[in-house]
Amino acid sequence: MGDWDALYATRTKNMRASEIRELLKLLDQPDIISFAGGIPDPALFPKEAIKEAYDAVLSKNADIALQYSVSEGYRPLREWLVQHMASLGVSCTIDNIVITTGSQQALDYLGKLFISPGDTVLTTWPTYLGALQAFNAYEPRYDRLNPEQGNMTPAAYRDSAKAAGGDVRLAYLTADFCNPTGETVSREGRSRLVELAHELNIPLIEDAAYRALRFDGDPVPTMLALDCEREGHIDRTRVVYSGSFSKTLTPGLRVGWVCAAQPVIAKLVLIKQAADLHSPTINQMAIHHVAERSFDKQVEKVRDSYRKRRDYMLDALARFMPAGVTWTKPEGGMFVWVTLPDGMDGAALLAKALQKARVAFVPGFAFYADGTGKNTIRLNFSLPNKEAIETGISRLGKLIAEEAI
Amino acid sequence: MGDWDALYATRTKNMRASEIRELLKLLDQPDIISFAGGIPDPALFPKEAIKEAYDAVLSKNADIALQYSVSEGYRPLREWLVQHMASLGVSCTIDNIVITTGSQQALDYLGKLFISPGDTVLTTWPTYLGALQAFNAYEPRYDRLNPEQGNMTPAAYRDSAKAAGGDVRLAYLTADFCNPTGETVSREGRSRLVELAHELNIPLIEDAAYRALRFDGDPVPTMLALDCEREGHIDRTRVVYSGSFSKTLTPGLRVGWVCAAQPVIAKLVLIKQAADLHSPTINQMAIHHVAERSFDKQVEKVRDSYRKRRDYMLDALARFMPAGVTWTKPEGGMFVWVTLPDGMDGAALLAKALQKARVAFVPGFAFYADGTGKNTIRLNFSLPNKEAIETGISRLGKLIAEEAI
Structure with missing residues (x-):
C-alpha cells in the first residue's frame, strides 16, 4: 500500500495550515485576550x-x-x-x-x-x-x-x-x-x-x-x-x-x-x-x-464601532508600550501593525504572551513572502471590546518591556 | 496595450463554455421542448x-x-x-x-x-x-x-x-x-x-x-x-x-x-x-x-416523481423511435442515453431538431474525453412533464426516421 504523500501533485507539496489557523486553535481558553483573529464583530451583523x-x-x-x-x-x-x-x-x-x-x-x-x-x-x-x-x-x-x-x-x-x-x-x-x-x-x-x-x-x-x-x-x-x-x-x-x-x-x-x-x-x-x-x-x-x-446604514454602523476600537487601541498602545516599539495609525480597517524593539522576535514573543500574559496576536513574519519581518506583530481591534483592549495591551506592553531588558 | 490573451497561464488556453451552457442559451423560446438540461424539477424542492x-x-x-x-x-x-x-x-x-x-x-x-x-x-x-x-x-x-x-x-x-x-x-x-x-x-x-x-x-x-x-x-x-x-x-x-x-x-x-x-x-x-x-x-x-x-421523505418524493418520468420516456421511446435507434434503461438518475442509427451525427441532428422539431437535447460527443461518440445523444427526464415527454419524443422519433432515410 503506497503512501498518499507520494501521490499528490507538486503544487500541493508545500501546503500547510496557516499560522493563524493553528494559532486560533490555541485560543479556546476563555481567559486569553485575543488580538489574533481577523474577523468581524458578530454583534454588528445585520x-x-x-x-x-x-x-x-x-x-x-x-x-x-x-x-x-x-x-x-x-x-x-x-x-x-x-x-x-x-x-x-x-x-x-x-x-x-x-x-x-x-x-x-x-x-x-x-x-x-x-x-x-x-x-x-x-x-x-x-x-x-x-x-x-x-x-x-x-x-x-x-x-x-x-x-x-x-x-x-x-x-x-x-x-x-x-x-x-x-x-x-x-x-x-x-x-x-x-x-x-x-x-x-x-x-x-x-x-x-x-x-x-x-x-x-x-x-x-x-x-x-x-x-x-x-x-x-x-x-x-x-x-x-x-x-x-x-x-x-x-x-x-x-x-x-x-x-x-x-x-x-x-x-x-x-x-x-x-x-x-x-x-x-x-x-x-x-x-x-x-x-x-x-x-x-x-x-x-x-x-x-x-x-x-x-448597505450604507450598515457600513456606517460598522465604521462607528471599529473607529472607537481603533481609538481605544491607539490610546492603549501610547499608554502601555515601552520605548522602542512603534505602530501604524490606520485610518480604517481592522488592524494595527506593531514593530517590536530591534532583535525581538514576534513568534517567540507570542509563545510567552500566550503563557505569561494570556494575550494572543499574529507574528508578522507570516505575512512576508520571504519569511522576514520577524520583529513585527499584527493586532486586531475589530473583535475585542474596550476593556479587553486596555487590559490586553497593558499586559502585552509589560511583557515587551520585560523582554526588551 | 498588450492583448489579455497573451497574459493567461497555459492551463486556461483551452477553456471554453460547455456545449450544454451554449445550448441552454438557445432555449429561451417557450415552444421548444427541452431534454437538454441536467437540472432537478424545482416543483420538488422542499x-x-x-x-x-x-x-x-x-x-x-x-x-x-x-x-x-x-x-x-x-x-x-x-x-x-x-x-x-x-x-x-x-x-x-x-x-x-x-x-x-x-x-x-x-x-x-x-x-x-x-x-x-x-x-x-x-x-x-x-x-x-x-x-x-x-x-x-x-x-x-x-x-x-x-x-x-x-x-x-x-x-x-x-x-x-x-x-x-x-x-x-x-x-x-x-x-x-x-x-x-x-x-x-x-x-x-x-x-x-x-x-x-x-x-x-x-x-x-x-x-x-x-x-x-x-x-x-x-x-x-x-x-x-x-x-x-x-x-x-x-x-x-x-x-x-x-x-x-x-x-x-x-x-x-x-x-x-x-x-x-x-x-x-x-x-x-x-x-x-x-x-x-x-x-x-x-x-x-x-x-x-x-x-x-x-431527508428520507424528500428522497422518496423525488424518486417517485422521476420514476414516473423515466417510465414515460422509455414508453415514448419504444413507441416513437424508428428501427436502428437504441437506448439505455436506467434504474435511476435523470438521463437516458440514445444511440442513433449508424452514421447519424448527434450535433447535426440537434441543429435540425431545434429548427424543425422544436426539441432540444445534448449531443453525446460532449461527454467523450476524445470527442468521439458522435452518434449518441443525452435525454433528460427530470424536468419535462408527461405531455412534453410524449410530444417531444414523438417529434424527435419522426425527425430521426426522416434523417435516417
Missing part, C-alpha cells in the same frame, strides 16, 4: 435584515433561489454592484462583474488564470497571508512592491523574473487599510502602481476587502478608478478589483465580486463554471436584498 | 422545509451562521454525514469528511490535489462533462476505463501514461445512474475498479451525485463500501466518495461533501482554506436542519 431577506427570497422567488444558476452570478446583484462601483468612480456594466464565493475565491481563480509555475508575483512586504496561500497553489515566486518608498523599474522586475525562469505575471496588494499593516497607499503611490502594471503589461489586483471601512481622513481613489481615468474605458484597464461583503454585511454568506475588463471577467466565468458552477444563488439574492435596503 | 430551516438557523444561531468558520465544514452536518455514510456501508468519522460548495468543487480540488500537467486520468467513455472541465484546468490526458467489458491491465495503463510523459494519477467515474448514460456499474465491475486503483496506487473518485435516486432494482454497494470491506478501515482505502445534496434537496445552496481516507481529507481542507476559506456556513446549517428532519 441579523434581522438578513433574516427578513431569506424570508422574502424564499417566499417570492424560491424556484430561482434553489435552482442551478449561471456562473456569472445573480443578475440583480451584479446590477447593484454596477451602481456601487459607479459610487467609487468606476463606470462599468454587468459584463465587468462576476460574483465569487468570498474574495478569497477570486484570489484562487486569478492565480489559476495568470500564474504558471516559476512565474513572478509582485506584492508588498508584508501582504495578506491568504493571498500568498491562494497563489502558492500555482507555484510562483514573489518580488517586492514598494509603492511609497519606490518600486523597482519594470526592466528590473522583468530581469529578475527571467533570471528565475518565468515572467512577471501579476501584481497584488491591498491599497486601503491593508491586512496586516492597516496602512493606505497614497494617490501618488497608486498612480505609480497603475503605471507599472501598464508598463509590465500585467494585471494589478486591487484587494478592496476593507475599502468601505474608512473611519477618518479623505478617501483615496481606487486604483481601478485611476486606471479608468487613464484609459478612458474599463475594458482597457489593467486593474482587477476584488470586492467583498464579508467586512460590511457578513462573511458567513461568502459573497464577493470581481470588477475588471470584460475579457478577464469572461475568463473568470469559465474558470468558475469548471470549478464550482456558481456561488449559492440564495445567498446572492439575500445579499442583494440587504444591500439594496441598508 | 421549499417550506428550507424556509423553516433558514428561519430557525437565523433565530437561534445567527452568530455562527453569519461568521467565518472552519474549512472542514459545519460539524453537525459532518456528523449527520457520518451516519449517512454508515447507511451506505461506510464506517467513518468526521475526520473523513469535508464539505464542498457542491460536488463540482470537489472535482476541482481533487484535480488540484492529484493532477500535474501531462498526467493521465482514467475515466469512462462517455463521462460527466463537468468532470472533464474541472480536471482540464490541471492539463491531464485521459485514458479509458471499461469496467464491464474489460479495463486495460495496470501495466498497460502505466505504459501508456509514461509514453505520454506523465503518470496515471487518478480514476474517475459515476457508478450509479451515470450522467450521461443513466447506467449503473455492476458489483463485479466496481470490485475490479477498486482492485485496479490499489494495483495502480491511485485514488478512485466515486461521483455519487445520483446515488440516492434509485427507482427500482437492488442497490449495488458503493465502491467506497467495497474498499472499506477489502481494507478493513476507511483510512486504508483508495476510493474518494463525492456526494451532493443537489439532486435530493436542492442545488441552489451548493452543498456537497467528500468522504475518504483521512490524509486526503486533510489535504482537501488545506486546499479549501487557500481557495475559498469555507463553504457558506448558513447553507450548511440549513441543509443540516432539513436533512436531519426530512
Whole structure:
C-alpha cells in the first residue's frame, strides 16, 4: 500500500495550515485576550435584515433561489454592484462583474488564470497571508512592491523574473487599510502602481476587502478608478478589483465580486463554471436584498464601532508600550501593525504572551513572502471590546518591556 | 496595450463554455421542448422545509451562521454525514469528511490535489462533462476505463501514461445512474475498479451525485463500501466518495461533501482554506436542519416523481423511435442515453431538431474525453412533464426516421 504523500501533485507539496489557523486553535481558553483573529464583530451583523431577506427570497422567488444558476452570478446583484462601483468612480456594466464565493475565491481563480509555475508575483512586504496561500497553489515566486518608498523599474522586475525562469505575471496588494499593516497607499503611490502594471503589461489586483471601512481622513481613489481615468474605458484597464461583503454585511454568506475588463471577467466565468458552477444563488439574492435596503446604514454602523476600537487601541498602545516599539495609525480597517524593539522576535514573543500574559496576536513574519519581518506583530481591534483592549495591551506592553531588558 | 490573451497561464488556453451552457442559451423560446438540461424539477424542492430551516438557523444561531468558520465544514452536518455514510456501508468519522460548495468543487480540488500537467486520468467513455472541465484546468490526458467489458491491465495503463510523459494519477467515474448514460456499474465491475486503483496506487473518485435516486432494482454497494470491506478501515482505502445534496434537496445552496481516507481529507481542507476559506456556513446549517428532519421523505418524493418520468420516456421511446435507434434503461438518475442509427451525427441532428422539431437535447460527443461518440445523444427526464415527454419524443422519433432515410 503506497503512501498518499507520494501521490499528490507538486503544487500541493508545500501546503500547510496557516499560522493563524493553528494559532486560533490555541485560543479556546476563555481567559486569553485575543488580538489574533481577523474577523468581524458578530454583534454588528445585520441579523434581522438578513433574516427578513431569506424570508422574502424564499417566499417570492424560491424556484430561482434553489435552482442551478449561471456562473456569472445573480443578475440583480451584479446590477447593484454596477451602481456601487459607479459610487467609487468606476463606470462599468454587468459584463465587468462576476460574483465569487468570498474574495478569497477570486484570489484562487486569478492565480489559476495568470500564474504558471516559476512565474513572478509582485506584492508588498508584508501582504495578506491568504493571498500568498491562494497563489502558492500555482507555484510562483514573489518580488517586492514598494509603492511609497519606490518600486523597482519594470526592466528590473522583468530581469529578475527571467533570471528565475518565468515572467512577471501579476501584481497584488491591498491599497486601503491593508491586512496586516492597516496602512493606505497614497494617490501618488497608486498612480505609480497603475503605471507599472501598464508598463509590465500585467494585471494589478486591487484587494478592496476593507475599502468601505474608512473611519477618518479623505478617501483615496481606487486604483481601478485611476486606471479608468487613464484609459478612458474599463475594458482597457489593467486593474482587477476584488470586492467583498464579508467586512460590511457578513462573511458567513461568502459573497464577493470581481470588477475588471470584460475579457478577464469572461475568463473568470469559465474558470468558475469548471470549478464550482456558481456561488449559492440564495445567498446572492439575500445579499442583494440587504444591500439594496441598508448597505450604507450598515457600513456606517460598522465604521462607528471599529473607529472607537481603533481609538481605544491607539490610546492603549501610547499608554502601555515601552520605548522602542512603534505602530501604524490606520485610518480604517481592522488592524494595527506593531514593530517590536530591534532583535525581538514576534513568534517567540507570542509563545510567552500566550503563557505569561494570556494575550494572543499574529507574528508578522507570516505575512512576508520571504519569511522576514520577524520583529513585527499584527493586532486586531475589530473583535475585542474596550476593556479587553486596555487590559490586553497593558499586559502585552509589560511583557515587551520585560523582554526588551 | 498588450492583448489579455497573451497574459493567461497555459492551463486556461483551452477553456471554453460547455456545449450544454451554449445550448441552454438557445432555449429561451417557450415552444421548444427541452431534454437538454441536467437540472432537478424545482416543483420538488422542499421549499417550506428550507424556509423553516433558514428561519430557525437565523433565530437561534445567527452568530455562527453569519461568521467565518472552519474549512472542514459545519460539524453537525459532518456528523449527520457520518451516519449517512454508515447507511451506505461506510464506517467513518468526521475526520473523513469535508464539505464542498457542491460536488463540482470537489472535482476541482481533487484535480488540484492529484493532477500535474501531462498526467493521465482514467475515466469512462462517455463521462460527466463537468468532470472533464474541472480536471482540464490541471492539463491531464485521459485514458479509458471499461469496467464491464474489460479495463486495460495496470501495466498497460502505466505504459501508456509514461509514453505520454506523465503518470496515471487518478480514476474517475459515476457508478450509479451515470450522467450521461443513466447506467449503473455492476458489483463485479466496481470490485475490479477498486482492485485496479490499489494495483495502480491511485485514488478512485466515486461521483455519487445520483446515488440516492434509485427507482427500482437492488442497490449495488458503493465502491467506497467495497474498499472499506477489502481494507478493513476507511483510512486504508483508495476510493474518494463525492456526494451532493443537489439532486435530493436542492442545488441552489451548493452543498456537497467528500468522504475518504483521512490524509486526503486533510489535504482537501488545506486546499479549501487557500481557495475559498469555507463553504457558506448558513447553507450548511440549513441543509443540516432539513436533512436531519426530512431527508428520507424528500428522497422518496423525488424518486417517485422521476420514476414516473423515466417510465414515460422509455414508453415514448419504444413507441416513437424508428428501427436502428437504441437506448439505455436506467434504474435511476435523470438521463437516458440514445444511440442513433449508424452514421447519424448527434450535433447535426440537434441543429435540425431545434429548427424543425422544436426539441432540444445534448449531443453525446460532449461527454467523450476524445470527442468521439458522435452518434449518441443525452435525454433528460427530470424536468419535462408527461405531455412534453410524449410530444417531444414523438417529434424527435419522426425527425430521426426522416434523417435516417
